[in-house]
Amino acid sequence: FFFGPRMMAPHDPGSVSLLRPALDLTLTSTKPQGWRLCCVIAAISLALLALCRWGMMVYPTTDQWAWTMPTTHIPSHHATVLAHPSTLAPMSTQPLLSIPSLQRRNTERHAGPTAPAMDLGMKHLFENHRMRILDFRLAPGRRVTIEHSLPTLRWQAGAGNHRLLVNGESTPSVVNDKQVFFAYPGQTWELENDGSEEYRQIIFQFLEPSPKYTEAEVKALLKAAVYHTAVGTKFLFENEWCRVWDFSLAPGEGDPADIHQHVMDYVFLYVGEGHPHRLVGTNPDGSQQFDSVAYDGDVQWFDGPNGGFEADGKTVVEHLRHGGYNGNEHQFTEYLVELK
Numbered sequence: 001f002f003f004g005p006r007m008m009a010p011h012d013p014g015s016v017s018l019l020r021p022a023l024d025l026t027l028t029s030t031k032p033q034g035w036r037l038c039c040v041i042a043a044i045s046l047a048l049l050a051l052c053r054w055g056m057m058v059y060p061t062t063d064q065w066a067w068t069m070p071t072t073h074i075p076s077h078h079a080t081v082l083a084h085p086s087t088l089a090p091m092s093t094q095p096l097l098s099i100p101s102l103q104r105r106n107t108e109r110h111a112g113p114t115a116p117a118m119d120l121g122m123k124h125l126f127e128n129h130r131m132r133i134l135d136f137r138l139a140p141g142r143r144v145t146i147e148h149s150l151p152t153l154r155w156q157a158g159a160g161n162h163r164l165l166v167n168g169e170s171t172p173s174v175v176n177d178k179q180v181f182f183a184y185p186g187q188t189w190e191l192e193n194d195g196s197e198e199y200r201q202i203i204f205q206f207l208e209p210s211p212k213y214t215e216a217e218v219k220a221l222l223k224a225a226v227y228h229t230a231v232g233t234k235f236l237f238e239n240e241w242c243r244v245w246d247f248s249l250a251p252g253e254g255d256p257a258d259i260h261q262h263v264m265d266y267v268f269l270y271v272g273e274g275h276p277h278r279l280v281g282t283n284p285d286g287s288q289q290f291d292s293v294a295y296d297g298d299v300q301w302f303d304g305p306n307g308g309f310e311a312d313g314k315t316v317v318e319h320l321r322h323g324g325y326n327g328n329e330h331q332f333t334e335y336l337v338e339l340k
Contacts, residue, residue, distance in 0.1 A: 126299040127207075130339055131267055133299055134203040143192040151241055153204040154181040155335050157271050161195035178246055178335075180237045202269055204337055206241050211340040213264070215240065218340050221307040226316050227261035232336050240340065247334035249279075254325025256282035262320040263307040268336040270294045278328035289322050304338075 121137035138144060143163075156179040163172045172194050193199035213221070222229050232245025247268065259282075270277045273296040281289040294300075306313065308320040326332040 125269065125297055126267070126301070128301060130206070130208055130265065132205040132207055133267070133269060134205070135297060136201045136203050138191070138193045138199040140193050140196050140198070143190060146189045146191060148183055148187055149185045151185060151206040152183045153242060153244065153337065154183065155202045155204065157200040157202055158197070160193065160197060160199045162199060163192040163194040164189060178236065180244055182237065182239055202271065202335055211241055213340045221263040224307055225261045225263050227259045227321050229261055229263060231260050231262055231266070231338065242340060243338040245336040247336050249326035249332040251326055251329045251331070256286060256323045256325055259284050259321055259323045261308050261316060262302065262304045264304045264338045264340060265302065266304060266336060266338045267299065267301045268334040270296055270298045270333065271335055272296055272331060272333045275330040276328060277330070277332050278326065279324050279332060280327040282323040284321070289319070291327065
């Protein structure tokens with residue numbers, strides 16, 4: 001009898017990879033009466049192999065994450081501002097499993113003794129030179145340890161309950177839909193889905209070593225705009241890395257004549273499963289500029305050089321100034337991030 005090594009091919013970040021240990025067993029018998037012993041050994045080998053398949057799981061390869069402990073709540077913005085890691089005591093953790101980074105830019109580990117890979121969903125949605133976006137999901141009752149090395153914005157998609165283990169203390173907490181958290185590098189979270197529904201967050205990772213603009217330069221860009229710079233329906237959060245907007249419209253809602261101007265690079269993600277999201281964009285003269293239809297998880301990125309102006313510094317770039325309305329019978333929702 002011979003049992004050789006079997007290994008599944010590498011999977012994508014959202015899949016589950018099962019490592020099947022090799023078991024080589026060669027049995028030979030020179031006497032006819034030895035066949036019974038061979039059968040017994042073969043049966044034991046098969047049982048051990050089945051136990052190995054059942055008991056060993058390895059998490060899928062994923063990207064880096066950035067998480068930390070919430071320290072200040074701002075109810076008006078539904079945001080949580082997080083302390084710089086230097087202000088927090090280190091957290092003692094010992095992950096049981098490790099996951100290498102997809103891009104190999106940083107070393108990070110995701111683990112949870114109660115979280116099999118099938119209950120930990122991580123999907124890579126977008127990446128360019130400035131930003132990486134991931135869709136993170138955690139099944140009810142499951143836990144994951146996350147060590148981060150990048151500045152990260154974490155945006156809740158749907159209300160839920162989570163339990164954070166920080167410095168050995170765990171506190172259940174209600175998380176509001178669209179609640180925003182920002183985390184700095186060097187922090188570790190043990191996160192548990194303490195609710196009865198799937199826990200989902202959209203992760204925005206900042207890949208550059210520092211913001212493109214200083215705070216003074218950002219203020220100058222906003223002040224120089226020809227049109228107003230409220231690029232969403234509700235302002236949620238701002239720090240040295242970004243400005244964060246919820247952009248939600250009920251069916252038919254929106255003012256085509258309300259023109260805004262984008263003065264920085266920005267990216268947005270459509271959120272809302274089960275239906276299309278349609279936004280009709282308009283020019284200042286009332287004509288249509290675009291008619292965009294997208295679905296949950298779709299991402300769009302736009303460069304915003306020169307504060308939204310052409311090279312002459314006076315003419316506003318056409319696609320960086322527009323109004324818009326929901327041209328659909330469904331709710332329209334975007335998570336929009338301006339990068340400083």
